[in-house]
Amino acid sequence: MRALYQKVVVRSVAALLIAGSLAACGFQLRGSNGSYTMPFHSIYLGFPDTSPLGVELKRNLRAGDVVIADKVEGADAQFVVLGESRGKSILSLNSLGRVREYLLTYTLTFTVRDPKGVELLPATEITLRRNMAFDETQVLAKESEEALLYRDMQADLVQQIMRRLAALKPPAK
Numbered sequence: 001m002r003a004l005y006q007k008v009v010v011r012s013v014a015a016l017l018i019a020g021s022l023a024a025c026g027f028q029l030r031g032s033n034g035s036y037t038m039p040f041h042s043i044y045l046g047f048p049d050t051s052p053l054g055v056e057l058k059r060n061l062r063a064g065d066v067v068i069a070d071k072v073e074g075a076d077a078q079f080v081v082l083g084e085s086r087g088k089s090i091l092s093l094n095s096l097g098r099v100r101e102y103l104l105t106y107t108l109t110f111t112v113r114d115p116k117g118v119e120l121l122p123a124t125e126i127t128l129r130r131n132m133a134f135d136e137t138q139v140l141a142k143e144s145e146e147a148l149l150y151r152d153m154q155a156d157l158v159q160q161i162m163r164r165l166a167a168l169k170p171p172a173k
Contacts, residue, residue: 033060038061038168042075044070045058046080057079060158077113077168080110082109082111087105087107089102089103090103090119101133102133104129109123121164126161
């Protein structure tokens with residue numbers, strides 16, 4: 001009984017030492033902070049009101065104390081969407097010629113401009129890809145999985161946009 005108690009105490013102390021050393025060295029999980037310092041106070045987003053990507057990007061920007069402008073005039077920056085597309089293509093077939101895997105893609109092309117129309121970020125294309133195994137006996141489950149993968153790609157895309165916006169250099173005045 002006493003040996004078991006000693007093992008528990010030693011393991012607990014070891015776990016505390018490891019956690020303490022990780023905290024002391026500044027280790028932080030990627031994305032655990034979730035806030036970025038933007039080089040602008042307000043931004044106009046060129047997404048349609050019904051765009052799920054636009055809604056999520058607005059939510060993330062507002063969380064970082066950035067004002068979302070309703071009009072291009074008066075905004076410190078303008079996010080211009082040049083293209084947004086989702087794709088689904090066959091990645092592999094089985095021996096009977098039926099689909100075994102799909103390749104899902106999500107592509108966004110955009111640019112960021114200042115109030116004078118000067119490009120702060122030239123036309124940028126972000127393309128995300130995910131493989132999805134397919135089983136024709138589970139069509140409904142695979143449709144749900146596809147929707148989940150697209151939502152995951154959308155969240156990833158928003159985080160990539162946030163990092164790129166935070167890395168912008170404000171124009172010299």
